Each structure stands twice: as C-alpha cells, then as structure tokens.
Amino acid sequence: MNASAGRLSLWLLLTPFLLWITLLVLVPHLQMLRVSFQVRESWDTLAWGLEQYQNFFRESYYWRTFLRTGVMSLFTTFLTLLVAFPIAWYIARLARGRAKGLLFLACLIPFWASELVRTYGWMILLRESGVFSAWLQALGWADGPVEMLYNDVAVIIGLVYNGLLFMVVPLVTTLDGLDENLVEAGYDLGGGHLTVLREVVVPWAMPGIVSGCIVVFMLTLGSYLTPNLMGGKDSAWFTEQIFTQFITRFNWEQGAALGVLLLFLSSLIVWLGLKLSGQSLRKVMG
Amino acid sequence: MIRSVPRSRLFDGVYLAYLLAFFVYLALPLVVTAVFAFNDSPFPSLPWQGFTLDWYLAGGEGGRTGLFHDDGLLSALWVSAKIAFWVTLGSVSLGCVNAVLFERLEFRGKELLYLLMLLPLVIPGVILGVSILVFYSGMANDVSRLWGLELDIFRPGLTLLVMGQVAFITTLATLVIAARLRKFDRQLEEAALNLGATPLVAWFTVTFPWLLPSVLGAAAMAFLMSFENFNTTVMLTGSDTPLTVALFNRLREGSTPVLNAVALFLMLVSALLALTTLRQKR
Structure with missing residues (x-):
C-alpha cells in the first residue's frame, strides 16, 4: 500500500470513531459542565455563577447523601470482593474439568436477567408478605410478618448481588494464570496461608482485583433501581437526587451540577484506586 | 490452598458449604420470580394456590390480564x-x-x-x-x-x-x-x-x-x-x-x-x- 492509500484508510477508520467519541461522549459532558455553572434569572435569561454548587454545600441533605452514597459504594465493593474471591479461587484453582466450566457458567446465569428483575426477585423474598417472612412464620420462629425490605442491609444485599459477576470474571481470569509453583514455593519457604495469600496470590491477582473493583464501584455508585426499590425512607442514593432534579423539578442546572459532582467522585476514586495499586486503566480494562 | 497442598477435612467442608450457600444466594431471587409467574393468586407471594397460566394467557376474565393480552x-x-x-x-x-x-x-x-x-x-x-x-x-x-x-x-x-x-x-x-x-x-x-x-x-x-x-x-x-x-x-x-x-x-x-x-x-x-x-x- 502506498502512503496516500494508507492515509485514506486511516481517515476512513478514524472518522466514525471521532464522531462517536465527540458527539456522544465528549461534547455532551462538556455541555453538562457548562450548564452546571449557569444560573437561571428568568425563563429565558441565564447568567454565569456558582449557585448550583453553593446549594450543594449549603443543603446538608445533598452532601450527606453524596458522602453516604460514596461510603456505601466503597463498602459494597469491598464486600463483593470478599464474597467473590473464594468462589473465583475455587473455580480457577480447585475445580477440575467439566465442574470448572459449569461452575463458571452458573456464576453467569443470574445476569441473564436485568437489574430490575433481580431487584424484583429480592423484593419478593424480603418484604413483609414475602417468602422469607412466610418461612419464618411456618417454622414458628416469628409470630407475625417480618419486614426485611426497606433498610440499608437489604440495599447492600441487592447491590452485592448485582456486582458479583463483574468481580468473579476478572478474578477467575487472572487467578487462572497463576503459576502454582509460586504458591508451593511460598509454603516451602515456611509461609503460612495468610503470608502466601498476602505475598504471592494477592499481588499476582492485583490487575483482576482492581478491574473488578472499578467496575463494581462504578455500577454501585451509579445504580438507581436497587437503592430506590429496596431502600427505606432514610436510604436515599445520590442518583435519586439527580433524577429528581431532571424529571420532577425540571431544574437542569442543579441536576447538571449534581451530575458533575457524581462524575468527579467516581473519577477521583477510580484514579486513586489505580494509583494506590500501581495499575493503569489500559492494563485493567483494555 | 492449591490441590498439591494438603487441606484439613474441616476446611474442605466449610469451603463446600460456602460454595453451596453462594450458589443458593445467586439462584434464589430468580427462582422465586419464575415460580410465582405460575401461582394462581393475585399477589406474587406465598401460600402456593396452585398452578395457572393465567398470567400469560388470561384475556381479562376474572380481572386478570395476562402478558400476551396486556x-x-x-x-x-x-x-x-x-x-x-x-x-x-x-x-x-x-x-x-x-x-x-x-x-x-x-x-x-x-x-x-x-x-x-x-x-x-x-x-x-x-x-x-x-x-x-x-x-x-x-x-x-x-x-x-x-x-x-x-x-x-x-x-x-x-x-x-x-x-x-x-x-x-x-x-x-x-x-x-x-x-x-x-x-x-x-x-x-x-x-x-x-x-x-x-x-x-x-x-x-x-x-x-x-x-x-x-x-x-x-x-x-x-x-x-x-x-x-x-x-x-x-x-x-x-x-x-x-x-x-x-x-x-x-x-x-x-x-x-x-x-x-x-x-x-x-x-x-x-x-x-x-x-x-x-x-x-x-
């Protein structure tokens, strides 16, 4: 191929990519940033200002929900990692032959249903008229109906459930490549289970751990259905406030500011996670 | 904890129980959702009232409209x-x-x-x-x-x-x-x-x-x-x-x-x- 044909094919392939990334991702986000610095003076005049951000810091309801959402998302991510790691280890290292493939497939099955269906399933199980409540009464362990829905524990159960697949798959992929001689060497050199786990297994699995944690954290922070349907009056999620501004109050400027803040929080935590673990986005995602 | 490193029976037992509990946790919400699609009761909850296809097929009779008529x-x-x-x-x-x-x-x-x-x-x-x-x-x-x-x-x-x-x-x-x-x-x-x-x-x-x-x-x-x-x-x-x-x-x-x-x-x-x-x- 000569040089001009090479340039032509580069531009032919580059144009769709550039159109997609600018028109659907970059420009809309820049516009959202711009709108968040606007203040509506009357129905058709706008001025520049920081009012939307001042509102966020002045109204304790906003920033409390913001912090709560961040902290609960981090906790959920950590819990998901703890739940998923032994499962991934079993699939990658202990199961053999067909069992390995089957167990891996079994981990994927729940995710053929959408988040809404999964949340609905948990509601049927946990609510006052639900299956668990009926079982408890049938066993004689409870006198009347027991409400297990509409609290933070229920929300976390649902969020961990939603995140599991995205933690198990990268963990299995990295643990599959672990050389067992390294683990044996760790034991031969006198290490206990915990030392080997800390010094050999976790450093090896780090790309998988980071990639799983990033995806689960993003999903949790940005989730709406699970906290909305399973949470109680006090367990507001930050995404719900963004929805309220856009859908109920038509206050786009305030909604855009809250959106920018959420995006900032998620980028900050993803960036910190990558820095602290010494990984790069390309390595864990690409 | 790899296959070549000896494990105690207790550890194996606990590990298997955990695996079992995990897969029950994964399957349970979907199983109950699926099962109650066939319960002959206007609410998706226990007790079980018998099998019905009304929630797919009913065309408005008895106040029930199934999915295929909704x-x-x-x-x-x-x-x-x-x-x-x-x-x-x-x-x-x-x-x-x-x-x-x-x-x-x-x-x-x-x-x-x-x-x-x-x-x-x-x-x-x-x-x-x-x-x-x-x-x-x-x-x-x-x-x-x-x-x-x-x-x-x-x-x-x-x-x-x-x-x-x-x-x-x-x-x-x-x-x-x-x-x-x-x-x-x-x-x-x-x-x-x-x-x-x-x-x-x-x-x-x-x-x-x-x-x-x-x-x-x-x-x-x-x-x-x-x-x-x-x-x-x-x-x-x-x-x-x-x-x-x-x-x-x-x-x-x-x-x-x-x-x-x-x-x-x-x-x-x-x-x-x-x-x-x-x-x-x-």
Whole structure:
C-alpha cells in the first residue's frame, strides 16, 4: 500500500470513531459542565455563577447523601470482593474439568436477567408478605410478618448481588494464570496461608482485583433501581437526587451540577484506586 | 490452598458449604420470580394456590390480564426491541471499525485515543443519559426559541435512546472484537494478498470470517445490554416507553404476577440468546 492509500484508510477508520467519541461522549459532558455553572434569572435569561454548587454545600441533605452514597459504594465493593474471591479461587484453582466450566457458567446465569428483575426477585423474598417472612412464620420462629425490605442491609444485599459477576470474571481470569509453583514455593519457604495469600496470590491477582473493583464501584455508585426499590425512607442514593432534579423539578442546572459532582467522585476514586495499586486503566480494562 | 497442598477435612467442608450457600444466594431471587409467574393468586407471594397460566394467557376474565393480552407491556416490548436492534447495529459496526483502527494501524496519539475509547466504561450510566439529554434536548430548545424550528428528533425519544445506549455499548463491542482480532494470524491475510486479492477482498474472505464469532457475540451482548438498560434509558425516554421503564412504573404501583411472567419471559429469551452464542463459539 502506498502512503496516500494508507492515509485514506486511516481517515476512513478514524472518522466514525471521532464522531462517536465527540458527539456522544465528549461534547455532551462538556455541555453538562457548562450548564452546571449557569444560573437561571428568568425563563429565558441565564447568567454565569456558582449557585448550583453553593446549594450543594449549603443543603446538608445533598452532601450527606453524596458522602453516604460514596461510603456505601466503597463498602459494597469491598464486600463483593470478599464474597467473590473464594468462589473465583475455587473455580480457577480447585475445580477440575467439566465442574470448572459449569461452575463458571452458573456464576453467569443470574445476569441473564436485568437489574430490575433481580431487584424484583429480592423484593419478593424480603418484604413483609414475602417468602422469607412466610418461612419464618411456618417454622414458628416469628409470630407475625417480618419486614426485611426497606433498610440499608437489604440495599447492600441487592447491590452485592448485582456486582458479583463483574468481580468473579476478572478474578477467575487472572487467578487462572497463576503459576502454582509460586504458591508451593511460598509454603516451602515456611509461609503460612495468610503470608502466601498476602505475598504471592494477592499481588499476582492485583490487575483482576482492581478491574473488578472499578467496575463494581462504578455500577454501585451509579445504580438507581436497587437503592430506590429496596431502600427505606432514610436510604436515599445520590442518583435519586439527580433524577429528581431532571424529571420532577425540571431544574437542569442543579441536576447538571449534581451530575458533575457524581462524575468527579467516581473519577477521583477510580484514579486513586489505580494509583494506590500501581495499575493503569489500559492494563485493567483494555 | 492449591490441590498439591494438603487441606484439613474441616476446611474442605466449610469451603463446600460456602460454595453451596453462594450458589443458593445467586439462584434464589430468580427462582422465586419464575415460580410465582405460575401461582394462581393475585399477589406474587406465598401460600402456593396452585398452578395457572393465567398470567400469560388470561384475556381479562376474572380481572386478570395476562402478558400476551396486556397491550401496554406488549408495545413496550416492541419499543425495546426496536431500540435494541438499532443499538446493536450501530455499536457493533462502530466496534468493528474501532477494533481494526486500534489493532492494525499505527498513528500519532493512538494511546490517548485508546484511553478516550475506554472512557465510557468509567462514566456512570445516569451521567451518560443526563449529558446527552442536556446537550441535544437543550439544543432543540434553543433552536426552537431562537429560530422557531422544531428539532423533534433531539427531544427525548427513540433517537436519543439509541444515541445514549450506543455511547457506552460501543466500547464493550470494541473490546470484544479487538480481543479476537489480536489473535488473528496476519500471515493468512498476507497470503491472500500475495495470491492477488485486493485488501477489501482479503478482509471479507479471510479476516472477517475469523472475526465473525466475536461479532456475533458482541451483537448478542449489545442486544441484551440495550434491552435491559435502565439508568441511561430512563433519562431519555419520551412518549414511547421501553420495557424496563414500563416495568419500573408498574412495580411502583404494586406488584402483580404479570410482572413475574414478563421477568421469566425475559430470562428465557436472554438464556436462549446466550446459549446460541456459546454454541457458536465451539
């Protein structure tokens, strides 16, 4: 191929990519940033200002929900990692032959249903008229109906459930490549289970751990259905406030500011996670 | 804890119990959802009142309307299918082009553009929806106010829904297709070129057939992700309600076994789609 044909094919392939990334991702986000610095003076005049951000810091309801959402998302991510790691280890290292493939497939099955269906399933199980409540009464362990829905524990159960697949798959992929001689060497050199786990297994699995944690954290922070349907009056999620501004109050400027803040929080935590673990986005995602 | 390191019986027992508990935890919500789609009771809860197909087939008799007679849900299903079709087409074509771009060509700024390509993975879905709403719908408002032109295409509705979902599904399609392209033996393509094929002919007779399983896999994934998406979708929904949003609205009014019927129907469709792509891969 000569040089001009090479340039032509580069531009032919580059144009769709550039159109997609600018028109659907970059420009809309820049516009959202711009709108968040606007203040509506009357129905058709706008001025520049920081009012939307001042509102966020002045109204304790906003920033409390913001912090709560961040902290609960981090906790959920950590819990998901703890739940998923032994499962991934079993699939990658202990199961053999067909069992390995089957167990891996079994981990994927729940995710053929959408988040809404999964949340609905948990509601049927946990609510006052639900299956668990009926079982408890049938066993004689409870006198009347027991409400297990509409609290933070229920929300976390649902969020961990939603995140599991995205933690198990990268963990299995990295643990599959672990050389067992390294683990044996760790034991031969006198290490206990915990030392080997800390010094050999976790450093090896780090790309998988980071990639799983990033995806689960993003999903949790940005989730709406699970906290909305399973949470109680006090367990507001930050995404719900963004929805309220856009859908109920038509206050786009305030909604855009809250959106920018959420995006900032998620980028900050993803960036910190990558820095602290010494990984790069390309390595864990690409 | 590998196979060659001896373990105690107690440890093995605890480990197996944990595995069992884990899979029960995974399966339980879906199993109860599926089972209550056939319970002969107006509420999806115990006690079990007997088996019925009313929640699929009933046509209004006895105050029961089954899924196949529920016009609201059926039209929402159709809206979702239309959106998913266009999203699949758009994101998989873009994914093919992007995969070739990043796996085959060398150009300045490639690293930076690759990071930009990954960007939608780390943006929460709500924010993607909000930003597209603010930009396009805001533009339609401005144009309408300044020049009196109505750009209905940029109001919340099917076009914006497709755009919002393509924004992030394209990244996933690109990653799936690029992973397969990376394993391709370029000598095969060179052989085709040496034997006199033009680059375009070589692409369609040698490279694309090799990519086909990943293209089909990406298409199935894109279709499912579009069909099941809620966070981006709800921000961009206009008068035509897609299924997830319709189900959410119903659920807030109170749950009926019709919702279970829809849920089971969706699970079966997804399972079927997933199984066909798995078979393709073998």
